[in-house]
Amino acid sequence: MHVPDGFFTAAVSVSTGVVAAAGVAVCLRGARRELDDRTAPMAGLVAAFIFAVQMLNFPVAAGTSGHLLGGALAAILVGPYTGVLCMAVVLLVQALFFADGGLTALGVNITLMGLVTVLVGWAVFRAVTRVARGKGAITVASFLAALLSVPASALAFTVLFWLGGTAPIDVASVAAAMGGVHVLIGIGEGLITAVTVGTVLAVRPDLVYGYRGLAPALVLRGAEGSVTVGDAPAPARSGGAGPFLLGGLGVTLILASVVSYFASSHPDGLEYVAEQQGFIDRATDHLLASWGLAEYGEVKGVPLWIVGIVGVGITLLIASGLAYAARRRATADT
Amino acid sequence: MGTHHQLYRPGDSVVHRLPPQCKLVAVFAFAIVVVATPRERMWAFGLYAVLLGVVAALARVPLPYILRRLVIEVPFVLFAFLIPVIGLGERTTVLGVSLSVPGLWAAWNILAKATLGVVASILLAATTEPRTLLLGAQRLRVPTLLVQIAMFMLRYMDVIVDEMRRMRVARESRGFEARNVRHIPVVARSAGALFIRSYERGERVHLAMLSRGYTGQLPVLQEMSASARQWLVAAALPAAAAAVLGIAL
Amino acid sequence: MKSLEVSRLAYAYPDGTQALFGVDLVIERGERVALLGPNGAGKTTLVMHLNGILTPGHGTVAVAGTPVRKDTLKQVRQRVGLVFQDPDDQLFMPTVRDDVAFGPANMGVRGEELERRVKDALERVGMLEAIDRPPHHLSFGQRRRVAVATVLAMEPEILVLDEPSSNLDPAARRELAEILRSLDVTLLMVTHDLPYALELCERSLILSDGVIAADGPTRELLADAELLARHRLELPYGFAIPAPGA
Numbered sequence: 027m028h029v030p031d032g033f034f035t036a037a038v039s040v041s042t043g044v045v046a047a048a049g050v051a052v053c054l055r056g057a058r059r060e061l062d063d064r065t066a067p068m069a070g071l072v073a074a075f076i077f078a079v080q081m082l083n084f085p086v087a088a089g090t091s092g093h094l095l096g097g098a099l100a101a102i103l104v105g106p107y108t109g110v111l112c113m114a115v116v117l118l119v120q121a122l123f124f125a126d127g128g129l130t131a132l133g134v135n136i137t138l139m140g141l142v143t144v145l146v147g148w149a150v151f152r153a154v155t156r157v158a159r160g161k162g163a164i165t166v167a168s169f170l171a172a173l174l175s176v177p178a179s180a181l182a183f184t185v186l187f188w189l190g191g192t193a194p195i196d197v198a199s200v201a202a203a204m205g206g207v208h209v210l211i212g213i214g215e216g217l218i219t220a221v222t223v224g225t226v227l228a229v230r231p232d233l234v235y236g237y238r239g240l241a242p243a244l245v246l247r248g249a250e251g252s253v254t255v256g257d258a259p260a261p262a263r264s265g266g267a268g269p270f271l272l273g274g275l276g277v278t279l280i281l282a283s284v285v286s287y288f289a290s291s292h293p294d295g296l297e298y299v300a301e302q303q304g305f306i307d308r309a310t311d312h313l314l315a316s317w318g319l320a321e322y323g324e325v326k327g328v329p330l331w332i333v334g335i336v337g338v339g340i341t342l343l344i345a346s347g348l349a350y351a352a353r354r355r356a357t358a359d360t
Numbered sequence: 361m362g363t364h365h366q367l368y369r370p371g372d373s374v375v376h377r378l379p380p381q382c383k384l385v386a387v388f389a390f391a392i393v394v395v396a397t398p399r400e401r402m403w404a405f406g407l408y409a410v411l412l413g414v415v416a417a418l419a420r421v422p423l424p425y426i427l428r429r430l431v432i433e434v435p436f437v438l439f440a441f442l443i444p445v446i447g448l449g450e451r452t453t454v455l456g457v458s459l460s461v462p463g464l465w466a467a468w469n470i471l472a473k474a475t476l477g478v479v480a481s482i483l484l485a486a487t488t489e490p491r492t493l494l495l496g497a498q499r500l501r502v503p504t505l506l507v508q509i510a511m512f513m514l515r516y517m518d519v520i521v522d523e524m525r526r527m528r529v530a531r532e533s534r535g536f537e538a539r540n541v542r543h544i545p546v547v548a549r550s551a552g553a554l555f556i557r558s559y560e561r562g563e564r565v566h567l568a569m570l571s572r573g574y575t576g577q578l579p580v581l582q583e584m585s586a587s588a589r590q591w592l593v594a595a596a597l598p599a600a601a602a603a604v605l606g607i608a609l
Numbered sequence: 610m611k612s613l614e615v616s617r618l619a620y621a622y623p624d625g626t627q628a629l630f631g632v633d634l635v636i637e638r639g640e641r642v643a644l645l646g647p648n649g650a651g652k653t654t655l656v657m658h659l660n661g662i663l664t665p666g667h668g669t670v671a672v673a674g675t676p677v678r679k680d681t682l683k684q685v686r687q688r689v690g691l692v693f694q695d696p697d698d699q700l701f702m703p704t705v706r707d708d709v710a711f712g713p714a715n716m717g718v719r720g721e722e723l724e725r726r727v728k729d730a731l732e733r734v735g736m737l738e739a740i741d742r743p744p745h746h747l748s749f750g751q752r753r754r755v756a757v758a759t760v761l762a763m764e765p766e767i768l769v770l771d772e773p774s775s776n777l778d779p780a781a782r783r784e785l786a787e788i789l790r791s792l793d794v795t796l797l798m799v800t801h802d803l804p805y806a807l808e809l810c811e812r813s814l815i816l817s818d819g820v821i822a823a824d825g826p827t828r829e830l831l832a833d834a835e836l837l838a839r840h841r842l843e844l845p846y847g848f849a850i851p852a853p854g855a
Contacts, residue, residue: 029436030474032394033470039395074521119514122494122497125429129387129391129480226552233559567662
């Protein structure tokens with residue numbers, strides 16, 4: 027899935043680079059809170075682990091195989107902040123030392139495979155575990171989180187490509203196709219993630235970040251019957267998923283606006299391509315064309331900047347909504 | 361996906377000797393120039409390839425070595441071939457298949473730019489020792505913590521991949537082979553065990569660091585400085601590319 | 610002068626499991642002492658107290674007269690050189706040079722003095738030629754020697770080794786023994802490799818069930834078959850030590 031150079035226009039590369047840098051900066055602070063002076067060695071080892079499990083291929087269907095992305099897995103095992111850092115470092119190392127993923131596409135790759143998978147995975151996981159407690163719920167939540175994180179990443183890719191890719195596509199049908207294939211891959215990702223989390227949970231439940239605080243409260247048995255001691259330990263809040271998701275949403279909106287701005291700066295639509303019979307000769311037009319889907323000023327009468335914001339933001343909006351609902355629920359519980 | 365064999369080839373060429381931060385900036389700038397080039401200027405991409413060829417010759421990185429590493433591109437090449445089929449706009453017929461003209465251009469665009477980008481990255485990775493490459497990134501203001509995490513990852517990557525291999529050998533020597541979906545749980549259980557091992561090793565490494573006086577800051581042992589002349593040498597590649605781009609526009 | 614003094618040391622893990630039940634021991638400067646004990650006796654827990662990674666639940670630890678406390682951690686960690694069982698845990702930097710330099714650099718040593726310490730430490734374990742290599746390209750025995758060097762570079766008062774002979778082939782085992790014998794430092798070696806203890810240490814302690822169960826010349830302890838059996842220690846097949854004076 028590592029996007030090479032040339033897939034996206036410079037505008038998308040730059041804006042996703044900004045998004046990725048902002049996301050990583052937030053997570054550097056968050057991870058420091060989660061791990062303090064253990065951040066460097068622990069995140070480094072987990073990154074190496076993610077790198078290793080990404081080499082696990084699993085059969086999908088009809089002779090094709092997928093490989094693990096690991097974003098949701100990282101989020102559940104070590105928390106969302108550290109999870110994003112690990113994914114970002116894995117992608118950085120792959121780009122620098124293995125020429126896997128273009129240098130100019132590093133922002134795209136970190137956004138799609140680091141931020142989106144971790145955000146969506148973590149949001150789904152939290153939403154499910156708010157509703158149900160216990161180890162069984164963790165397994166189900168891990169499965170769903172990983173399952174959804176994959177098509178979410180693929181859809182984000184599709185929308186990015188539609189907005190700022192280098193070819194005009196019919197976004198609806200491509201999204202449907204991409205989504206469909208990646209739901210299949212997501213099932214594999216979900217299974218591996220669920221069983222992996224389940225295995226760790228059985229042996230070292232204390233290591234599963236997402237399980238902290240979800241353990242049932244202690245019970246004392248005595249003459250006067252069973253007494254529950256206190257509440258379960260405070261949930262792993264990581265400063266709450268709220269700020270994390272809000273931050274994600276913020277940068278998404280910026281990204282969407284920037285991309286759309288460039289895309290709509292050449293608003294005369296499909297006819298333009300037809301008229302020009304393909305190539306544009308003047309250099310400035312070339313640059314503009316390569317800035318984005320300059321040919322598409324609007325989609326079915328809706329100005330592109332709106333479509334852009336809605337389009338790119340939709341995944342994260344859903345995630346934020348889930349997290350918000352989950353938080354409301356939690357507040358109602360106490 | 362991808363091989364986990366590192367690309368670095370020790371050597372003592374002009375390219376090898378350049379400070380890592382200069383090379384990083386040069387390759388990055390080169391990739392940007394390539395990405396910004398209009399796809400209709402096919403000859404420009406040819407010239408970029410020649411430029412990379414010169415660098416490869418200076419660095420004494422053999423062509424077959426580069427070609428073998430290009431395999432990494434394959435999944436996206438497949439995607440690129442799909443674009444003309446699913447693309448919109450004016451269509452043309454090639455060998456009885458109706459293809460989108462803008463889609464064809466897009467496919468060419470991706471193939472050319474991605475290949476040049478990958479080759480430039482391969483040359484960077486092949487001529488720069490991983491550790492110094494990270495120190496170079498640190499010089500370029502990549503956050504220290506991120507660089508440190510990458511350092512630890514680099515150090516323990518092989519250790520953990522080896523552990524994973526041993527687990528697979530253990531599985532296979534007992535007659536197990538992952539063939540279909542039902543086998544996923546078996547593989548995943550080893551992944552769980554691998555995570556516990558990795559995490560516990562992380563804790564032990566942290567203890568070993570504490571034992572030697574770690575207080576949350578890794579000591580800075582090496583200052584990588586680059587002279588103006590080295591920056592100039594490194595700038596030759598993106599400058600030449602930019603000149604090509606200038607003509608192309 | 611006492612290199613190490615532990616008195617009435619007791620410790621329970623956060624989950625409530627008690628591992629140490631009042632450990633007393635004194636090691637004089639220049640001594641080479643083996644700490645023997647079966648698995649689960651509390652050896653590693655004891656070692657973790659020596660440089661303040663764990664804080665005693667009761668009792669005290671003092672290194673060269675300095676009590677191990679939060680405010681003395683820095684000095685203590687400089688004086689107690691801990692060599693971990695798995696050298697991969699200890700060699701975490703990208704090159705041997707960086708790794709050996711890590712400890713002294715944390716102590717504020719820089720420049721030529723740092724370079725001298727690194728080279729000197731590697732020289733003493735016979736690994737100077739590996740200075741620029743990444744640790745994971747070395748053999749297991751070489752890695753363990755470099756691990757010893759990382760600690761020697763801190764010029765410690767006492768060297769504490771956790772299972773130094775584990776996973777070594779006979780040649781590497783002998784080479785390490787020669788190196789350890791050539792070092793002029795106080796040495797505490799945690800092991801259940803009894804012949805290795807006999808080879809290197811004139812004195813041994815047996816830690817069993819969280820207390821020191823025996824303390825004496827290694828030869829005498831190892832000749833006492835009944836004592837060894839009581840603490841689940843066994844000499845290798847065919848290996849026998851005649852009782853002193855017999």
